[in-house]
Amino acid sequence: MIVIENLVKRYKDVTALQGLNLEVKPGQIYGFLGPNGAGKSTTILSTLGLIFPQQGRIQLFDLEVFRDGKYDEGKLVEAKRRIGYMPEHATLWDFLTPVQTLDIIADAFKIPKGEKEKRIRELIELVGLEDAKDRKVGKFSKGMRQRLLLAQALINDPDLLILDEPMNGLDPMGIAEFKDIIREQKKAGKTVFFSSHILAHVEEVCDTVGVIVKGRLVLEGSLEKIKEEFLKKAGYVIIIETNKPVDLSNAPWNVSPLGENKYRITASSDVREDVHDFITSKGAKILSMQVKEPSLEEIFLKVVE
Amino acid sequence: MWWGFELEFKSTLRTKKLWVILGIMTLLYIPSFYIAKSNGVKVESLNDAMSVLVGNVNSSASFFIAILAILMGATAINSEIEKGTLRVAMSKPIRRISYILGKFTAHAAILLLALLIATIISVAGVVSLGAPLGAELFKEATLLNMLLLLAMIQLVALGYILSTLIKSSSTALGAALAIFFVIFLIVPSIVQFVAMAPYITSDGEIDLQKAQERADEYTKKYLFFVPTSQIDIIVRDARNIELSSGELKMNYLGIVHGIRENLPSFLSLVFMTIAYLAITFYRFLRMDLR
Ligand SMILES: Nc1ncnc2c1ncn2[C@@H]1O[C@H](COP(=O)(O)OP(=O)(O)OP(=O)(O)O)[C@@H](O)[C@H]1O
Numbered sequence: 001m002i003v004i005e006n007l008v009k010r011y012k013d014v015t016a017l018q019g020l021n022l023e024v025k026p027g028q029i030y031g032f033l034g035p036n037g038a039g040k041s042t043t044i045l046s047t048l049g050l051i052f053p054q055q056g057r058i059q060l061f062d063l064e065v066f067r068d069g070k071y072d073e074g075k076l077v078e079a080k081r082r083i084g085y086m087p088e089h090a091t092l093w094d095f096l097t098p099v100q101t102l103d104i105i106a107d108a109f110k111i112p113k114g115e116k117e118k119r120i121r122e123l124i125e126l127v128g129l130e131d132a133k134d135r136k137v138g139k140f141s142k143g144m145r146q147r148l149l150l151a152q153a154l155i156n157d158p159d160l161l162i163l164d165e166p167m168n169g170l171d172p173m174g175i176a177e178f179k180d181i182i183r184e185q186k187k188a189g190k191t192v193f194f195s196s197h198i199l200a201h202v203e204e205v206c207d208t209v210g211v212i213v214k215g216r217l218v219l220e221g222s223l224e225k226i227k228e229e230f231l232k233k234a235g236y237v238i239i240i241e242t243n244k245p246v247d248l249s250n251a252p253w254n255v256s257p258l259g260e261n262k263y264r265i266t267a268s269s270d271v272r273e274d275v276h277d278f279i280t281s282k283g284a285k286i287l288s289m290q291v292k293e294p295s296l297e298e299i300f301l302k303v304v305e
Numbered sequence: 306m307w308w309g310f311e312l313e314f315k316s317t318l319r320t321k322k323l324w325v326i327l328g329i330m331t332l333l334y335i336p337s338f339y340i341a342k343s344n345g346v347k348v349e350s351l352n353d354a355m356s357v358l359v360g361n362v363n364s365s366a367s368f369f370i371a372i373l374a375i376l377m378g379a380t381a382i383n384s385e386i387e388k389g390t391l392r393v394a395m396s397k398p399i400r401r402i403s404y405i406l407g408k409f410t411a412h413a414a415i416l417l418l419a420l421l422i423a424t425i426i427s428v429a430g431v432v433s434l435g436a437p438l439g440a441e442l443f444k445e446a447t448l449l450n451m452l453l454l455l456a457m458i459q460l461v462a463l464g465y466i467l468s469t470l471i472k473s474s475s476t477a478l479g480a481a482l483a484i485f486f487v488i489f490l491i492v493p494s495i496v497q498f499v500a501m502a503p504y505i506t507s508d509g510e511i512d513l514q515k516a517q518e519r520a521d522e523y524t525k526k527y528l529f530f531v532p533t534s535q536i537d538i539i540v541r542d543a544r545n546i547e548l549s550s551g552e553l554k555m556n557y558l559g560i561v562h563g564i565r566e567n568l569p570s571f572l573s574l575v576f577m578t579i580a581y582l583a584i585t586f587y588r589f590l591r592m593d594l595r
């Protein structure tokens with residue numbers, strides 16, 4: 001669906017992509033993870049011909065849209081007929097309503113009138129904007145704008161969805177709904193490629209995850225595999241709360257106090273049982289224990305090392 | 306191209322931009338006719354009518370539309386990059402050249418609409434002052450406004466260059482205003498002054514006819530990039546002032562006559578626009594849209 005080979009993109013003073021290789025296969029839901037500034041948006045904008053990389057090769061479907069530093073605009077246009085794209089930090093036209101916006105966008109695909117109206121109605125319902133469908137987008141909240149952006153990306157019933165930080169600004173319910181929409185797409189045999197810098201966003205939806213750091217893909221595989229990698233390198237962090245102060249100075253792990261009767265334990269593997277036993281042996285009780293999911297940024301740092 | 310046009314045209318019609326332009330024009334026209342009328346100005350011939358129109362449309366209104374045109378152009382692309390709407394639009398199956406052509410055509414169409422309304426208001430104005438309403442008046446008023454349209458389109462095109470070169474739309478706005486004042490107000494005044502200087506005698510008298518001739522010559526030669534100055538020249542030659550037996554006699558010969566007499570001025574209007582557009586398109590086809 002998407003094949004990117006050795007892609008290099010330099011902005012004036014920054015090299016954002018330094019020979020990126022990536023492949024998204026048909027039917028995949030591919031989570032594209034990376035910390036801020038890693039080059040996620042740069043990659044996505046390149047696949048759509050919105051920016052000009054200097055080197056590499058990009059293939060969409062079976063169309064080679066970029067090669068030898070040049071886009072083939074004819075092929076790009078052809079590919080875009082089957083693509084839906086949702087940009088990052090974007091607004092749509094402030095003075096149009098969702099219905100008017102989708103109507104204009106639909107015209108880019110020359111969707112016939114009757115079909116167009118039906119499609120617009122469905123999409124507005126899908127993204128939950130029925131109540132706001134005739135209000136001007138200018139007055140929309142961030143999450144409502146995100147919903148409309150998703151709707152416009154779906155207007156042509158695309159075979160390939162490319163979404164840049166689609167869950168930014170969504171409330172928990174919005175995120176759940178979004179994930180449902182993505183799963184529906186998968187069921188319909190579509191391919192989805194979306195970026196995020198938050199691990200939780202790709203959980204439960206993605207079958208494949210790729211991690212980009214400083215313009216290079218550093219990890220790729222299933223989410224489980226990647227988490228394991230992460231935890232191996234970053235260590236397990238366990239937070240416990242006890243019923244009374246405990247002396248943990250001779251514990252076999254790295255411990256730091258977190259406040260009254262709260263401790264943070266770092267170990268190289270899952271040591272929850274050992275922790276439990278150790279605390280009990282000291283005559284104290286554990287009131288709560290949780291494995292802290294390391295933040296993606298922390299893990300990225302470890303992975304780059 | 307049609308989609309690019311539709312997008313820009315429909316969305317501009319729904320903004321306040323167009324209505325601001327029209328509002329300002331109406332505000333400029335209607336009071337000036339009203340004042341003329343209450344001062345007892347009588348317009349009795351096509352010649353008088355066109356003098357009033359040229360005075361009104363070409364001096365005051367065109368100044369404001371010119372500013373609006375260049376500002377409209379200067380934020381056309383960069384502001385869309387800032388907002389992200391351009392990335393949405395260009396992710397659809399459309400070529401860059403079609404998009405920009407469509408967008409520009411839409412801007413031209415909006416100016417055309419504004420000038421058509423201006424024509425109607427101005428014709429109504431002179432007719433209310435007593436001008437004979439006829440096909441000739443309509444034709445001349447339309448031609449005058451079409452000439453202005455050419456000038457405005459050139460300014461939009463110049464603005465487009467700024468909007469592809471300057472990332473921040475507010476900086477581009479500032480630059481456009483600066484350029485407008487320097488290139489279209491200060492430079493022409495300096496050129497006119499330099500041209501006329503030798504004809505100003507020590508006691509402050511001026512040989513008007515000769516000075517004007519030289520000013521025109523300088524304008525054609527050095528101000529080819531100032532569309533409003535070129536229009537001034539064309540419009541001036543639409544009339545013919547004769548000094549017969551001590552009396553000034555004015556004949557109205559028509560805008561077409563003015564164009565014929567000043568073909569280079571007319572062509573510079575067209576070619577500068579094409580040159581600006583070429584630069585814009587060249588940039589737009591190669592630029593990162595982020
Ligand atoms: N227009 C630009 N000019 C110069 N440098 C840029 C430009 N756009 C992006 N960059 C740089 O390119 C690098 C990659 O940016 P990119 O936006 O692709 O990152 P990202 O992974 O999408 O980050 P985020 O999570 O913050 O969206 C960053 O170092 C950024 O500063």
Ligand SMILES: [Mg+2]
Binds near residue numbers: 040041042088164
């Ligand atoms: Mg980004």
